[in-house]
Amino acid sequence: MLTQAGSSSEKSPQFTRRGGPLPRTPFSPARQPIARPSPNLLTVRPLNDSYDIAIIGAGAAGLMAAIAAGRTARAAGAASASTSIILLDGATTLGAKILVAGGGRCNVTHYAVDETAYAGSSRNAIKKVLRSYTVEQTVAFFEALGVQLKREETGKLFPTTDKARTVLYALLDAAKAAGVHLFNPWRVDTISRDDSGIFTITRATALDASPAAGPTTASSLRARAVILAPGGLSLPKSGSDGHGHTIARSLGHSITDRVFPSLVPLTIDRDFFTCALMGLAVPATLTVVSGTGKHLVSFTNSTLLTHFGLSGPGPLDISRYYTDAKRSDPAARLLMNFLPAFTTETLDAHLQKYTQPINRFLNQRPQALPDRLARALAEHAGVNPAQRPDQLPRELRRALVTTITALPMPITGDRGYTYAEVTAGGVPLSELHLATMQSRLCPGLYLIGEILDVDGRIGGFNFQWAWSSGHLAGESAARARATLGV
Ligand SMILES: Cc1cc2nc3c(=O)[nH]c(=O)nc-3n(C[C@H](O)[C@H](O)[C@H](O)COP(=O)(O)OP(=O)(O)OC[C@H]3O[C@@H](n4cnc5c(N)ncnc54)[C@H](O)[C@@H]3O)c2cc1C
Numbered sequence: 001m002l003t004q005a006g007s008s009s010e011k012s013p014q015f016t017r018r019g020g021p022l023p024r025t026p027f028s029p030a031r032q033p034i035a036r037p038s039p040n041l042l043t044v045r046p047l048n049d050s051y052d053i054a055i056i057g058a059g060a061a062g063l064m065a066a067i068a069a070g071r072t073a074r075a076a077g078a079a080s081a082s083t084s085i086i087l088l089d090g091a092t093t094l095g096a097k098i099l100v101a102g103g104g105r106c107n108v109t110h111y112a113v114d115e116t117a118y119a120g121s122s123r124n125a126i127k128k129v130l131r132s133y134t135v136e137q138t139v140a141f142f143e144a145l146g147v148q149l150k151r152e153e154t155g156k157l158f159p160t161t162d163k164a165r166t167v168l169y170a171l172l173d174a175a176k177a178a179g180v181h182l183f184n185p186w187r188v189d190t191i192s193r194d195d196s197g198i199f200t201i202t203r204a205t206a207l208d209a210s211p212a213a214g215p216t217t218a219s220s221l222r223a224r225a226v227i228l229a230p231g232g233l234s235l236p237k238s239g240s241d242g243h244g245h246t247i248a249r250s251l252g253h254s255i256t257d258r259v260f261p262s263l264v265p266l267t268i269d270r271d272f273f274t275c276a277l278m279g280l281a282v283p284a285t286l287t288v289v290s291g292t293g294k295h296l297v298s299f300t301n302s303t304l305l306t307h308f309g310l311s312g313p314g315p316l317d318i319s320r321y322y323t324d325a326k327r328s329d330p331a332a333r334l335l336m337n338f339l340p341a342f343t344t345e346t347l348d349a350h351l352q353k354y355t356q357p358i359n360r361f362l363n364q365r366p367q368a369l370p371d372r373l374a375r376a377l378a379e380h381a382g383v384n385p386a387q388r389p390d391q392l393p394r395e396l397r398r399a400l401v402t403t404i405t406a407l408p409m410p411i412t413g414d415r416g417y418t419y420a421e422v423t424a425g426g427v428p429l430s431e432l433h434l435a436t437m438q439s440r441l442c443p444g445l446y447l448i449g450e451i452l453d454v455d456g457r458i459g460g461f462n463f464q465w466a467w468s469s470g471h472l473a474g475e476s477a478a479r480a481r482a483t484l485g486v
Pocket residue numbers: 056057058059060061062088089090091094095096097098100101102103106107108109186187188189229230231232234235238239240241243244420421422448449450451459460461462463464466
């Protein structure tokens with residue numbers, strides 16, 4: 001059940017682990033028992049380094065895949081209940097992105113998710129995956145883990161605790177309950193597949209290659225199926241530094257020609273007047289226009305003026321479309337409208353009849369622009385803010401109107417992957433069977449999450465992509481193991 005923000009259920013007790021308080025570093029290797037081989041493991045190698053399913057990356061997508069795989073295997077009956085599943089992550093501290101998401105509150109999903117909120121691969125392909133595991137199923141999944149979600153005015157869904165760790169700990173506990181063996185730090189260097197379909201996964205730095213040490217320190221593992229969930233390139237210090245792309249390529253996949261930061265703050269020429277207005281946040285419409293003036297895409301949302309450029313939901317959402325357009329058409333531009341209720345034409349018509357000073361118009365409701373912004377806009381247009389617009393020469397009035405409703409922003413670039421929430425580009429969905437997320441090019445390999453050529457808007461859409469694609473792959477991989485009767 002979904003609760004509205006501010007409802008009484010918001011005060012419901014925080015999620016607690018069965019059997020005791022939450023650990024500070026959940027699922028750490030020290031507490032994790034060495035995985036025991038199950039009867040259906042491979043016999044071609046020492047038993048303790050062979051698994052049925054190996055999942056690479058314990059972010060949102062990998063955790064969901066692990067839980068779905070474990071649960072599906074157990075639900076399939078005795079033969080597959082012992083399916084061994086290992087989840088490997090190179091990070092010392094797990095779940096970095098879940099913990100920082102939504103300002104530490106984790107915007108788990110959005111109330112209304114559909115393919116129109118995404119870019120990259122074809123929307124039809126994205127729709128198929130989203131439909132396989134919907135928002136309703138996601139909400140029910142978290143509720144069953146003890147994580148109640150609340151919907152905020154924007155449509156974003158957050159845990160009622162307002163704490164991202166509620167989400168992370170619940171996922172880690174669910175993975176453990178599903179029988180998944182999780183090892184970290186265990187950074188994957190290479191993955192190869194032999195002619196019999198067995199994957200060999202090697203570790204980037206073998207801490208201790210002694211066979212007796214078990215899989216936490218082994219330098220390689222073998223698996224019958226691999227689910228690749230290493231993320232893209234955003235927030236590289238979290239462990240997602242693009243090495244996953246190298247691995248995907250080595251297994252026969254391609255990466256789109258364009259890979260770039262998405263949901264990222266934009267930088268502008270530091271001399272531009274808006275940089276001096278740092279700290280002001282206003283609702284604005286940002287529009288990408290082609291070199292020929294064609295309107296390509298717009299977003300209306302809060303825009304934060306900063307000393308380096310533009311941040312906040314509006315700029316983050318438009319950033320991927322601006323970067324993409326600029327690469328196809330170097331003359332493409334970003335226009336900012338400080339009064340989204342007006343177009344250039346309607347504002348011009350309005351100001352022709354406005355008999356009070358300009359700054360009064362801009363400051364009063366419903367416009368209510370901060371005074372220093374109103375003055376700066378007028379001054380940038382070469383107009384005295386105390387003047388009456390109806391008395392301005394046409395040319396000056398037009399300059400004022402254009403500055404307010406279609407100000408060309410001198411974008412110099414963006415703040416890069418360190419500040420990007422997600423990666424645009426990756427493995428095209430056309431290279432996967434979308435009913436399962438299994439590779440069309442490398443049987444037994446599944447790809448999910450941000451490594452794929454899919455990026456969503458601000459608002460929980462990227463996590464929903466991780467939940468949907470992760471669930472589909474985990475369930476499919478476990479079913480395939482059960483069907484094969486391994
Ligand atoms: C600051 C920030 C805030 C965000 N806020 C939101 C939000 O509120 N809502 C939303 O929907 N989305 C948000 N996002 C986006 C969201 O976090 C991602 O879309 C999502 O985490 C992608 O999940 P993933 O599992 O595919 O990849 P990741 O979360 O990147 O996880 C990949 C995992 O793989 C591991 N890994 C990588 N390479 C290897 C390797 N070679 N060997 C072993 N392990 C490896 C990494 O250590 C990492 O744990 C935010 C992102 C950032 C950066």
